[in-house]
Amino acid sequence: MRQEIKSHSFRTLLLLQLHCLLLVHLVESSAHLQIVTSKVGSRAVLPCSWKLRLEEAPPSPCHVQWRSPADTVFELWGTQKWQSEEFDGRAEIPEDKLESGDCSLIIKDAQIVDAGRYESFMVVNGVRSTKTRVFIQSVKLSVLDHKSLQTHRPGENLVLDLYTVHSERVVFQGRNSSEWSDLWKKGDKDCHRMEKNPLRDQLTIKKLERSDEGTYKVLDQHGLAVSTVQLSVDESSPPPKSHQIQEIQPLADDAAKNVCSALLLPVLVTTLQILHHS
Structure with a gap:
């Protein structure tokens, strides 16, 4: 009898834990975290629309804040702007679209260190003339380096x-x-x-030799890879000077999340049914 009670208690506890796990997963899935993927040096747009959270237009001029977990990234209030040192000259909000609801953050010349989670807020009038900050959107930014394979003949040039x-x-x-x-x-x-x-961000290595075969990495000021090139020098290579093959990238975060959802939910439901009837 004692063993049956212990077994029943264990099943109940496990059932409770699985219910909690399922609940947490559903809550996270409903958060609608936006995923943005960009390449180093490209322009990344972090989407935001204050119409998602505000029933009426905010007071003019609009007061928008974009924050990372650590600090404020960019803030716009009328003609006044503020941006963190890391984004100096690289961040902006399309002011001409603010009135229509677009409060997206544009990051120019995206860097690996820019990757992370960002949150947008609108500052509106609260009670007794106080200011209230309203959460609008959460966005996760992934910044990927460039990867390629190149094949050249001896004597040709490699442009990095x-x-x-x-x-x-x-x-x-x-x-x-x-x-x-x-x-x-x-x-x-x-x-x-x-x-x-002198005009482009390019480096040319002239008159390639067999000894130039190998891996070339372009690094930023933090020592992080901007690009990786695998070079082969082959006399029998075809006339085209370079053959670039984009390396297969891992699943994007949103795709991985969808796959996880598709796999996790049926397993949890089946397990719950088994435990319930045991």
Whole structure:
């Protein structure tokens, strides 16, 4: 009898835990977290519409705040603007669209370190002339580096895209080596085999040799990879100077979340049914 009571208590506890897990999952799924994916150096738009939360238009001029978990990223109130040092000159809100509801945050020249969660707020009039901050939208930003495979013939040139003004150096690992060596640093003068395009964020390595085969990484000021190029130097390669194949990326966060939902919910429901009838 005591063993049956203990077994029943265990099943009840497990049933309760599964109910809680299912509830948490459903709450998270209903939060409608927006997912935005961008490449380093590209323009990222974090969507926001105050019409989702406010029944009437906020007082003019609109007062918008965008925050990360750590600090305020960007704030706009009429002609007054404020942005954090990390986003100096790179963040803006389309002022001409604010009245129609668009309070999206535009991040120019996106960087790996920009990745994370952002939340938008509208500051409106509260009771007794106080100001109230109303939550509008939560957005998760993913910033991906660039990856490619290239094949060139000996004597051809390799053009490395730096993608952003924040690229600081290029490192190289030979095909049969385990060590990385500095190939170029920002501010270096051109040499007979390496030249920086004065108008574009590009670095050209001239007259490739078989010894140039290997991996090239463009790094930013934080040492994070902006791009990775796997280079092969092959005399039998076809005439086109470069063949770039985009490396398969992992599932985007929203796709992964949908797959998880599709797998998790049936399993939980089946388990609950089994426990209920046991």
